[in-house]
Amino acid sequence: MLDDELLDHLQRGAFGYFADEANPANGLVADTSRKDSPASIAVVGLALSVYPVAVERGWLTREDAAARTLVTLRFFETSAQGSGADATGYNGFYYHFLDRESGKRVWRCEVSPIDTALLFAGILTAGAYFTDATSTEAEIRALARELYGRIDWNWARNGKVAVAHGWKPENGFLHYAWEGYNEATLLYVLGLASPTHPLPAASYAAWTATYQWERIYGCDLLYAGPLFIHQFSHAWIDFRKIRDPFMREKGSDYFENSCRAVDVQREYARRDPNEYGTYGPDSWGLSAGDGPGLRTMRVHGRERRFFEYTARGVPYGPDDGTIAPVAALASLPFAPALALSAVRHFLELYPEWADTWRLPSGFNRNAPGADSRGWISEGSYGLDQGIAILMIENYRSGLIWKLMRNSPPIRTGLKRAGFEGGWL
Amino acid sequence: MTTSPSWRNPDPRGPYHLLIIGAGPAGLIAARAAVRGGAKVALIERNLLGGSCLNNGCIPSKAIIRTSRLYREMRDAEHFGGRVPGGIAVDFPAVMERVRRIRARLSERGSAERLAAMGIDLHFGEARFAGPDSVTVGGNVLRFKKALVATGARPVRPPIPGLEEAGYLTYENVFDLTECPQRLLVIGGGPVGCELAQAFARLGSRVTLVEEDPMFLGHEERDAAQLLSDALARDGIEIHLDTQTTRVRVEGNDKVADLVNDDTKRTVAVDQILVGVGTAPNVQGLELEAAGVVYDDARGIPVDDFLRTTNRRIFAAGDVCAGNRFPHIESAAGRIVVANALFLGRQRLSAEAIPWCTFTDPEIAHVGMYVTEARQKNIPVKTFTILMHEVDRAITDGEEEGFVKVHVREGTGKILGATVVASHAGDLINEISLAMSAGLDLHALARVNQPYPTQSQAIKMAAGAYVASRRTSFRTWLMTKWLSW
Numbered sequence: 055m056l057d058d059e060l061l062d063h064l065q066r067g068a069f070g071y072f073a074d075e076a077n078p079a080n081g082l083v084a085d086t087s088r089k090d091s092p093a094s095i096a097v098v099g100l101a102l103s104v105y106p107v108a109v110e111r112g113w114l115t116r117e118d119a120a121a122r123t124l125v126t127l128r129f130f131e132t133s134a135q136g137s138g139a140d141a142t143g144y145n146g147f148y149y150h151f152l153d154r155e156s157g158k159r160v161w162r163c164e165v166s167p168i169d170t171a172l173l174f175a176g177i178l179t180a181g182a183y184f185t186d187a188t189s190t191e192a193e194i195r196a197l198a199r200e201l202y203g204r205i206d207w208n209w210a211r212n213g214k215v216a217v218a219h220g221w222k223p224e225n226g227f228l229h230y231a232w233e234g235y236n237e238a239t240l241l242y243v244l245g246l247a248s249p250t251h252p253l254p255a256a257s258y259a260a261w262t263a264t265y266q267w268e269r270i271y272g273c274d275l276l277y278a279g280p281l282f283i284h285q286f287s288h289a290w291i292d293f294r295k296i297r298d299p300f301m302r303e304k305g306s307d308y309f310e311n312s313c314r315a316v317d318v319q320r321e322y323a324r325r326d327p328n329e330y331g332t333y334g335p336d337s338w339g340l341s342a343g344d345g346p347g348l349r350t351m352r353v354h355g356r357e358r359r360f361f362e363y364t365a366r367g368v369p370y371g372p373d374d375g376t377i378a379p380v381a382a383l384a385s386l387p388f389a390p391a392l393a394l395s396a397v398r399h400f401l402e403l404y405p406e407w408a409d410t411w412r413l414p415s416g417f418n419r420n421a422p423g424a425d426s427r428g429w430i431s432e433g434s435y436g437l438d439q440g441i442a443i444l445m446i447e448n449y450r451s452g453l454i455w456k457l458m459r460n461s462p463p464i465r466t467g468l469k470r471a472g473f474e475g476g477w478l
Numbered sequence: 479m480t481t482s483p484s485w486r487n488p489d490p491r492g493p494y495h496l497l498i499i500g501a502g503p504a505g506l507i508a509a510r511a512a513v514r515g516g517a518k519v520a521l522i523e524r525n526l527l528g529g530s531c532l533n534n535g536c537i538p539s540k541a542i543i544r545t546s547r548l549y550r551e552m553r554d555a556e557h558f559g560g561r562v563p564g565g566i567a568v569d570f571p572a573v574m575e576r577v578r579r580i581r582a583r584l585s586e587r588g589s590a591e592r593l594a595a596m597g598i599d600l601h602f603g604e605a606r607f608a609g610p611d612s613v614t615v616g617g618n619v620l621r622f623k624k625a626l627v628a629t630g631a632r633p634v635r636p637p638i639p640g641l642e643e644a645g646y647l648t649y650e651n652v653f654d655l656t657e658c659p660q661r662l663l664v665i666g667g668g669p670v671g672c673e674l675a676q677a678f679a680r681l682g683s684r685v686t687l688v689e690e691d692p693m694f695l696g697h698e699e700r701d702a703a704q705l706l707s708d709a710l711a712r713d714g715i716e717i718h719l720d721t722q723t724t725r726v727r728v729e730g731n732d733k734v735a736d737l738v739n740d741d742t743k744r745t746v747a748v749d750q751i752l753v754g755v756g757t758a759p760n761v762q763g764l765e766l767e768a769a770g771v772v773y774d775d776a777r778g779i780p781v782d783d784f785l786r787t788t789n790r791r792i793f794a795a796g797d798v799c800a801g802n803r804f805p806h807i808e809s810a811a812g813r814i815v816v817a818n819a820l821f822l823g824r825q826r827l828s829a830e831a832i833p834w835c836t837f838t839d840p841e842i843a844h845v846g847m848y849v850t851e852a853r854q855k856n857i858p859v860k861t862f863t864i865l866m867h868e869v870d871r872a873i874t875d876g877e878e879e880g881f882v883k884v885h886v887r888e889g890t891g892k893i894l895g896a897t898v899v900a901s902h903a904g905d906l907i908n909e910i911s912l913a914m915s916a917g918l919d920l921h922a923l924a925r926v927n928q929p930y931p932t933q934s935q936a937i938k939m940a941a942g943a944y945v946a947s948r949r950t951s952f953r954t955w956l957m958t959k960w961l962s963w
Contacts, residue, residue: 162741224741229720230692234700263853266699268861268883269943271868279701303858303888327867327878355556359712369865370701370881371708 057394058450064383064397065446067411069113071439072101077154081126084154086415087433092151092160096169100440102126102176103290103454106183107447120190123180127197130177133157135204139223146205146251148173150220164220164228167210171241174202175290178244178464182457202463207245207253215260217241217253233264235278239287239308243467258471262300270369271321274306275314279367281341281381282441284312288387289444291464292455295476302474313388320392322368329356330375332419332428336399340366340373341381343438344414344431346421353420360421376418376429380438383413384445403427412439485590487601492621494520495820497613499605499764500628501527504796507812508626509598517820519598520622522605522615527593528585537584538653539673541577543837546680550713550839558876568682570658577653607769610789624791624819627771627779628812629764631757631797636665640726644733646751649674659683659750663735665723667694669836670754672706676838678752679713686716686746688723688737695836699849702842702899705880709840726751759798774800783826784818785811793819807832831914835904840880843907846895846914849885858888862920862940862947866900869939871931877901882936884910884920884944891919891944902933909937920944 055063075084082093083101105119114122133142140158142148149159150166181198184191210217212227217238219230232238242261245253268277278284287293293308301307319340323333346360360374367373382396401407404417404427415435419428447453458464459477468478496512498505501523509521555562586592593600603616612621633648635641647655649670660683664675667689679685687710693703694710711717721739728734732747759778766773772788773779777800785793795811810830817823833845852859867878880899886892896910913923924941928934 222741228740264850265853266849266861267859267888268863269947270863270865272943272946274860274947325867327865357557369867370704372704 060394060397061386061446061450063408063411064413065107065111065443066113068413068439068442069104069108069111070410071412071434071436072104072108075436076101076122078122078125079155080129080157081122082129082152082154082157083436085151085437086435091154093154093157094151094169094436095148095166096150096172097436097440098126099169099173099176100289100436100444102173103179104440104443106179106457107443107453109183110451110453116186117190120184120188120194123184123194124190124197127177127180127194127201129157130173130201131197137223143170144221144223145209146170146201147210147221162222162224164222166220167207167217168219168232168238168241170205171238171244172286174205174244175240177201178461179290179454179457182461202244203248203250205245205248206251207248208251210245211253211257215257217245217257232261235265235276235283237283237286240290243287243291243471244463245467246470247463247465247467252470255470255472259299262298265300267300267304270318273314273317273321274304275318276300276304276306276308276311278315279340279370280365281315281319281339281367281378281385282365284315284388285381285384285441285445288312289384289441289448290454290458291468292448292452292459292477296468296473296478297475298472307476309388312385316385316389316392319368327369328373328375330420332375333377336396337377338396339377339379339381339385340368341378342366343376343378343381343416344435345374345376345416346418346423346429351422358420360418363415374418375420376416378416378438379413380415380442384441386445386449390449404430413442414438485602487603487616487618488594488599490520490618490620491518491599492520492619493611494518494599494620494622495624496520496816497620497622497625498522498628499613499625500630500760500796500798501600502628502630502796502808503528504808504812504815505626505628506593507809508628508795508816509593510596511813511816512820513597515816515820517816520601520620521593521598522601522603522613522620524602524604527590534650534653538577538581539649539670539677540837541580542573542653542681543673543677543839545573545576546677547839549682550680554876568658570681571656573658573681574653574655604763606763606765607767607771608765610769611791622791624793625769626812626815626819627764627766627787627792627794627798628796628808629760629798631759631778633753634756634758636723636753636755638665638723638726640728641723641751641753644726644728644751646726646753648753652752655750659748661748661750662686663688663723663733663746663748663751664754665735665751666754666756667691667719668754668756669695671752672710672836672838674752674754675715676710676713679710679715684714684716686718686748688718688721688735690720690722692720694719695842697848698836698842698844699883699897701881702897705840705899706836706838706842709838709879757797759800761798783828784824785815785827786818807834831911833904833907833911835907837904840877840899840901841903843898843903844895845907845911846893847885848895848897852885852887852894857894859885859894860888861885862943864936864939864943866933866936869931869933869936871933871935872900874931875901875933877933882906882940884937884940886920886944891921891941891948893919898936900933900936906934906937909934 083097084091085094108114109116109119147165147170150163150169177198184194212218216231219228221227242258266277319338323338326333342365350359379400386393412434415431417430421429423429495517497520499522513519601615605615662683662685664671664687675687725736734747761773770789779794780800793815796808814825817825835843862884864882866872866880884896885894898906920941924945
């Protein structure tokens with residue numbers, strides 16, 4: 055099968071997730087395909103970004119995509135905002151998980167700045183794509199502006215420099231803050247560009263002050279262990295040749311950094327320090343994802359400890375031998391040949407994945423599963439399917455990158471963060 | 479240790495060149511150094527010579543950690559190609575007997591008789607300042623030209639309702655245990671809490687470890703804390719980060735603690751509770767006001783970089799100082815005080831490369847600046863990282879977990895700091911401390927010959943990575959040309 059044909063299958067298969075799991079009444083999309091899964095606002099953000107891809111690829115009509123988008127934005131515009139425990143959001147932010155039908159908070163989860171940022175990446179993508187003069191598309195653009203302007207980014211700092219991880223009505227802000235390089239670049243860019251409640255430039259500087267520039271396995275890179283960190287902001291922002299003060303100091307850029315992160319992942323897999331025996335040049339991808347469950351057991355004479363859903367990373371771990379196949383696939387823009395080779399390898403190991411062309415959240419050949427090939431995550435995760443579609447599309451056509459290059463919040467936020475050069 | 483019942487405090491011979499309050503590590507080192515320099519020295523101790531380090535801190539904890547590591551290794555025998563011995567049973571009284579034996583043996587080195595024989599006037603009793611140049615102890619007035627306050631610290635007693643009534647252990651009395659608690663709650667994920675939680679888990683306790691912050695060892699690098707967290711979980715410790723202990727009560731034979739994480743509440747029933755949430759300086763009762771020394775009950779005595787208090791005749795060192803409460807700096811502090819107080823020295827504490835180590839398994843050691851500190855000072859930093867699984871000897875030893883990270887000023891080999899996570903990180907860090915103290919850069923470390931294979935090869939490898947990174951393409955071209963000629 056030719057590469058392009060393979061990518062067609064993978065993209066279309068992943069899109070099936072959004073067709074199957076979205077609630078047409080409010081646009082909310084399930085976090086996973088498992089029974090009774092609530093909606094995740096991050097997955098909704100990915101869905102909103104995926105719809106333009108679906109139009110361009112011919113999977114949806116423009117009208118259908120615009121209608122789905124408008125339903126979603128109207129839901130977020132009309133849903134309850136407030137400090138009450140059953141609201142949908144607070145201060146313009148939204149709770150991480152929502153009931154798919156009522157749209158209210160579930161699982162006593164937190165108001166989540168990072169997931170709100172992913173949601174708004176989708177909302178702004180929609181605003182950038184639906185530019186026709188129809189009333190539907192005009193309303194999409196107006197709602198995108200209104201909702202974005204509603205977010206009080208400074209509230210999320212809780213009086214500190216960095217943005218907090220979240221807030222709960224029961225006990226206020228979580229104690230964590232966004233420190234060290236992670237997927238929060240997008241969050242800071244959107245926060246800095248706000249027309250109403252912008253983050254101060256100092257907040258971005260304070261965040262990047264926690265970065266670590268390391269030489270690992272002979273590679274110089276801005277370190278972050280899990281691969282998804284090197285991917286999520288890149289789904290919307292084309293970081294090629296644009297540099298903030300940190301990257302100017304290091305003579306690199308975030309795109310190049312993600313390329314190096316792939317190299318470090320592969321080198322770790324080659325070395326396989328924990329001797330799983332299942333890693334290799336085409337078998338890599340340690341990232342956030344589902345796992346075999348929290349348990350300790352002896353496997354082939356060795357004590358192995360497995361985890362549930364967690365952010366696995368290299369080289370410091372955690373590492374229980376679980377591979378997130380989508381992490382390799384979503385590396386496509388950074389290392390096309392390596393990513394494709396890995397995906398082909400996974401499909402050789404598990405040919406039945408080609409039935410749906412949807413990669414699972416994880417597999418682990420050391421953990422017991424249904425057959426001798428070990429444990430495989432059940433069903434699909436929306437984050438995986440969404441990032442796969444967007445990164446394949448960026449690799450194939452650069453559609454999302456091109457759209458967001460012209461999005462005023464993205465341009466303004468990048469400039470306020472000190473980015474210069476390249477397309478900016 | 480203390481001394482024999484027949485001990486009598488000497489008659490004062492003042493004014494003393496140096497009067498020292500507190501016979502812990504800083505006090506003892508200062509006393510010996512001063513007397514060797516010809517000074518007339520008085521040393522006052524209210525309790526045990528050696529301070530908490532010898533009696534209920536570093537020494538007993540290291541002894542129990544060693545035994546606990548042995549039990550872990552026995553259980554892991556298969557990993558080393560061995561066979562797990564049958565019937566591994568922990569003999570806790572024997573473990574504690576070894577702790578006491580080691581403590582007694584080491585205390586001999588600093589016995590009262592030996593100190594007296596060196597010419598140090600050793601006084602047992604409560605010291606109180608009577609003025610800017612005098613102290614009373616046991617009814618005597620001792621006059622001094624210079625003084626050092628090195629009274630150390632004591633465990634903080636957290637204000638958790640019900641804790642006092644239920645009773646709890648600290649590092650001061652945990653080594654008096656005669657039975658290993660079946661279930662142990664450790665409150666505090668700092669060095670003391672992590673070390674003892676791991677040791678007791680390996681000796682058979684079912685340990686629950688609770689820390690208020692989102693990660694262990696709040697001041698350490700997050701990767702180090704992550705590795706430690708994984709290691710503690712592997713030892714079977716139930717970990718609760720970002721969690722507060724809100725109340726303790728007694729139910730039958732159990733001590734029951736309420737834990738709160740965000741809005742999730744749970745209770746844990748245990749046999750013993752160990753608290754390790756930090757220390758408070760021993761400043762009460764010294765009547766520092768009489769000497770014009772400013773202090774704070776919670777933070778201790780503020781000192782300048784020369785370790786001087788607000789009374790320029792009086793110095794302070796060790797855990798009693800505000801902002802410098804690391805036991806690892808006590809020996810350096812004692813030495814600095816003697817030089818500055820008696821010999822016109824201008825030695826600064828900030829000029830010292832002072833390493834510290836948390837003796838968990840793996841150990842976590844650090845020296846110098848953290849990356850965040852350097853970046854906050856606008857110093858461009860690059861880190862050269864070697865994973866222990868890249869080091870041959872670590873592989874042969876089955877000790878591949880961890881790393882050596884050396885932080886340098888970008889574009890140079892100047893070492894700003896380093897963090898080591900390894901089975902013997904406390905020893906490995908010394909090579910980097912030596913380099914920093916001697917002003918050696920990574921170039922110099924790359925030229926050091928080492929026996930092969932050793933785990934300290936990781937440091938040479940980090941230095942080698944630095945040298946390789948400095949090879950410019952022009953230099954490589956030049957070398958290629960030279961060789962092809």
